[in-house]
Every structure is written in C-alpha cells, then in structure tokens.
Amino acid sequence: MALPKTVKPNTSTAILQIIQQAREVLPFTMPAAQLCAGPCKVCPKKLLELLDNEIIDWEQKLEKGETPTLGDVNKFGRLCKKIHRAISNNGLI
DSSP: OOOOOOOOOOHHHHHHHHHHHHHHHSOTTSOHHHHTSSOOSSOHHHHHHHHHHHHHHHHHHHHTTOOOOHHHHHHHHHHHHHHHHHHHHTTOO
C-alpha cells in the first residue's frame, strides 16, 4: 500500500503561511502599556517591532516577485519561534 503524497508548499507560500501564523498568534496590536507592564526578561515591544519590520520586508519582496530560498524560510521561521518563545516567557501569550 502506497502512502499518499503530500504536496509541500513552495518557498513563497511557506513564508506567507509563517507570516499569517505570526500575525494570528503574536500580540502585535497589544498596547505598549500592556507590553511593558511588569518585569521583562527581554523587551517584547522591541521584539515585536523587529518581527513586524521583517514581515513588512518579506511582504514587499514577495510583491516584487522575489522568491525566498529554503534558507530564508528557515531563518525567518526560527526568528518567529524565538520571538514567540520570548513573548510567551514574559506571559503575554
């Protein structure tokens, strides 16, 4: 019995899926007063700004027709995971 083949997304689709997940999960719209309330191990406001800039950069590149490499997808995905972990450790997720 053969296993069904799963179609992997191309790199552009993969980046867009990561962007969509990040926008759904991370508190980009949370007011700065809430982000900065309490003790922080890292600055969640700066991390979210960094990631937002990366997301905007990738959206612009994709609109221009640039195709990310697998390395780009991996690097962007790792950045999102690290920021998610840091925001979660600060109790904001």
